[in-house]
Amino acid sequence: MLTFNVDWSGEFFAFFLLAVCAIAGAVLAVNFTKVVHTALSMAFTFVSLAGLFILLRAEFVAFVQVLLYVGAVTILMIFGIMMTKHQDEGKEAGRPLQETLAAIGCLCLFGILFYAIRSAGFPAPADPLPGDNTMAIGKELYTGYAIPFELVSVLLTVAFVGAVALAKREEAEES
Template identity: 50%
Template sequence: MSGELFAFLVLALLAILGGILMLNLTKVIHMLLSLVLTFLAIAGLYVMLSAEFVAIAQVLIYSGAVTIIMIFGIMLTRHNDEQKTRGNLTRNIIVGAGIVLFFFTMYFSINQVSFGDQATSLHVENTKQIGVELYSKYVIPFELMSVVLLVALVGAIILAKRDDEEEAEHK
C-alpha cells in the first residue's frame, strides 16, 4: 500500500465519519463540528488532487465562514435543546443497504471512465484554469450565489431581531 493510497483512505474515512456523525449527533454545535471535520477532510482530498487553490478556498469559505455563519444563526435563534431518541433498526438497515449499493454503483462507474489525455494536463496551471472557467462561463451563477447568501444573512438578522422584539413585548 502506497502512502498516497493510505492518505486517501484516511481522508475519505474522515469525510465519511464526519457525515455520519453529523447525521447521528443530537446537539447542533456537535453537528457543526463534525461538518467541519468533513470539510477539512475534503480539503485534504483536494490537496491530493493538486488543487491547492480549491483546498484553501474550501478551508477558508466552508470550514471557516459558513460554519461561523451557521453558529451565529444557532446562537441568534431559539431552539429546543432536547435529546430525542432516534432508533429504528429497519430504517438503519435500509439506509445501510442503500449506502452500500451507492458505493458499488459509484465504484464501478468511476472505474469505467477513461480520462485520456486530460490527466496529463490536469496539474498545469490549475489555479489559472479555475479562474478562466469561473469568470468566463460561470460569472452569473457566481454573482447570483453571492446575492443569495447576502439575502439569507440579512433575513436571519431580521428574524432574530423580530424574535427579540416579540420576547420583549411578552415580558
Template identity: 50%
Template sequence: MSGELLAFLILAMLAILGGILMINLTKVIHMLLSLVLTFLSIAGIYVLLSAEFVAAVQVLIYSGAITIIMIFGIMLTRHNDEQREKINPIRNLAVGIGIILFFVAMYVPINSMSFGEQATDLHVENTKQIGEALYTKYVIPFELMSVVLLVALVGAIILAKKDDAQEAEEK
C-alpha cells in the same frame, strides 16, 4: 497500496464519518463540528487531486465562513432540545446494508472503467487559470454573489432581531 491511495481512503472515510455523525448527533453544535470534519476531509481530497486553490477555498469558505454563519444562526434563534426517540436496530441494519449495496453499485462500474490516456498537465498553473477566468470572464457574477450573500446576512440579522422585539413586547 500507494501512499496516495491510502491518504484518499483515510480522507474519504473521515468525510463519510463526518456525514454519519452529522445525521446521528443530537446537539446542533456537535452536528456543525462533524460538518467541519467533512469539509476538511473534502479539502484534503482536493489537495490529492492537485487542486490546491479549490482546497484553500473549501477551507476558507466552507470550513470557515459557512460554519461561522451557521453558528450565528444557532445563537440568534431559539431552539428547544427535544429528546429523539430511539432508533430501531432493524432500521440501522437496513441502512447499513443499503450503504454497502450503494458502495458496491458505485465501485464496480468505476473500477471497470478505462480512462485511457490521462492528462498530466491539468494541474499546472491551475490557480492562475482560475483567477484569470474569475476576474475577467466571471467578474459580474462574482460581484453579484457577494451582494446577494451580504443581503442574506443582513436579512437574517433583521429577522432575528424582529423576533426578539416581538418577544419583549409580549412580556
C-alpha cells in the same frame, strides 16, 4: 473481473485516510443529537474534503473549501445555534427495522457504485493542468466571469442583511 492493482504509495495512504475521515465526519454529522457537535463534525468533513482536493492538485478549490465551508458556513451554523432558543429534546426511540433496512440499502448502493466505478473506463485528460492553476482560475474569474462574480457577492450580501433583519424581527416579536 475485479483485480486490485494498488500502488501503496504515500499518496494512496493519504487518500485513504482522508476519505475515511470525510465519511466518518459525515456519518457523525448525521448521527449526533447535539447541534454543536454536528457543526464540528461537518467542519471535520470539510477539512477532509479540502485535503482530498489538494491530492487532486486543485489547491484553489481546497483553499475555497476551507475558507467558505469550514470558516463561514460552520461559524454561521454556530451563530444560528447561539441566536435561537434550542431546547434539548429526548432522543426518539430506535427503530431497528428501519435502521436495518437503511444499512442494507447503503451496502447495496455501495456495491452498485463500487462495481460501476471499477468497470468504467475513464478517458485520459486531453490537456494537462496548467502549472499554476490558482493563477489561471483567478485570471478567468476576473476577466471572463467578473460580472457574475460581482452579482454573487451582491446576492450574498443581500441574503446576510435579510437574515439579520429576520433575526431582529423575531427578537422584537418575542419581547
